[in-house]
Amino acid sequence: EVQLVESGGGLVQPGGSLRLSCAASGFTFSSYAMSWVRQAPGKGLEWVSRISPGGGGTFYTESVKGRFTISRDNAKNTLYLQLNSLKTEDTAMYYCAKSLDRPTSQGTQVTVSS
Numbered sequence: 225e226v227q228l229v230e231s232g233g234g235l236v237q238p239g240g241s242l243r244l245s246c247a248a249s250g251f252t253f254s255s256y257a258m259s260w261v262r263q264a265p266g267k268g269l270e271w272v273s274r275i276s277p278g279g280g281g282t283f284y285t286e287s288v289k290g291r292f293t294i295s296r297d298n299a300k301n302t303l304y305l306q307l308n309s310l311k312t313e314d315t316a317m318y319y320c321a322k323s324l325d326r327p328t329s330q331g332t333q334v335t336v337s338s
Contacts, residue, residue, distance in 0.1 A: 226250045228320050233332030240310050244332055246303040246320030254298040257323050260305045262316035269326065272318075273305060310336045
């Protein structure tokens with residue numbers, strides 16, 4: 225059974241930083257691309273970033289380029305998302321997902337507010 229558990233969210237002021245983590249189990253983590261997906265209040269899912277199985281290839285949606293960094297540690301079965309220069313419009317529930325699957329985990333809330 226695929227299990228993904230996100231952590232690291234919180235309340236931060238505009239311009240601040242957070243580091244999200246996603247602990248994966250139930251599948252061969254190192255064999256799959258992984259994604260971070262977010263959902264802002266009243267909006268649909270947005271695929272924010274994706275990383276290749278080995279970590280050498282990354283994708284970012286335009287609105288987060290230069291501010292967010294995705295990474296992974298295959299030895300620890302863990303996915304990360306470093307969020308810098310946060311903006312109020314980054315407020316959302318953040319989920320990790322296997323490949324391009326729709327999220328099914330609980331997510332971690334990121335709130336950017338002064």
